[in-house]
Amino acid sequence: MGVQQGNHSVEHALHKLRHMPGQFVKDACIDHHRSLRTGMPEVIYGESKSSEQIIEIAKTFTEHKTLFLATRVDAEKAGQVQDHLPELSYHAAARILSSTLPQADTAKTRGTILILCAGTSDIPVAEEARITAAALGNPVSTHYDAGVAGLHRLFSKQDEISSASVIIVVAGMEGALPSVVSGICSAPVVAVPTSVGYGTSFGGITALLGMLNSCAPGLAVVNIDNGFGAACHASAINRELR
Numbered sequence: 001m002g003v004q005q006g007n008h009s010v011e012h013a014l015h016k017l018r019h020m021p022g023q024f025v026k027d028a029c030i031d032h033h034r035s036l037r038t039g040m041p042e043v044i045y046g047e048s049k050s051s052e053q054i055i056e057i058a059k060t061f062t063e064h065k066t067l068f069l070a071t072r073v074d075a076e077k078a079g080q081v082q083d084h085l086p087e088l089s090y091h092a093a094a095r096i097l098s099s100t101l102p103q104a105d106t107a108k109t110r111g112t113i114l115i116l117c118a119g120t121s122d123i124p125v126a127e128e129a130r131i132t133a134a135a136l137g138n139p140v141s142t143h144y145d146a147g148v149a150g151l152h153r154l155f156s157k158q159d160e161i162s163s164a165s166v167i168i169v170v171a172g173m174e175g176a177l178p179s180v181v182s183g184i185c186s187a188p189v190v191a192v193p194t195s196v197g198y199g200t201s202f203g204g205i206t207a208l209l210g211m212l213n214s215c216a217p218g219l220a221v222v223n224i225d226n227g228f229g230a231a232c233h234a235s236a237i238n239r240e241l242r
Contacts, residue, residue: 047072051080068099094127104139111165118147118171128227136235166234172196175207182216
């Protein structure tokens, strides 16, 4: 009202809205203004939520006509949600339930986020990163099954690697791929250890420690299997500041 009447600027109104309280629903409080504060919308972690809870939360997003994203949702639960909200899409490999993903906004990004993964078994984590990065408005490209056991597969994509603005590298086993990639490009690299591997991989801890101990500069590491977190970090780097 103040903006409409000329008493406040748009900037003043946005500053006030940044601190508005959330919308309370059963079992949750939805932070619709998070994107104003952080540039990232609220995303729902679906693994420990019931389908009924996800439905209730998703309805608030559809009512506000804002992006809805729920991670770690299995196919059965996703089907139950879609029975009530058929307009939502399920990305099975990524285990993500979403509203319609936006078109990439090249005017607001520095360039393309490239997602690499070492092996086919790492694809679910890479896909979580891909869908999340796309949902945040980034142009995204991928190159899968390009691990250190066959480096020719990686070097065949050298042009894409050199032109990417940010690179997400997903790897299990010994977790060597991010170090290799970081050593052949100037872009910041976000490494994602996965829980893929034999006994002494310790559910991804070996890959995590290997990435944390990398001698390659410009390498950041997120938690095990955290494709979502990697995409959020890459998106923050890729955002064109105005």
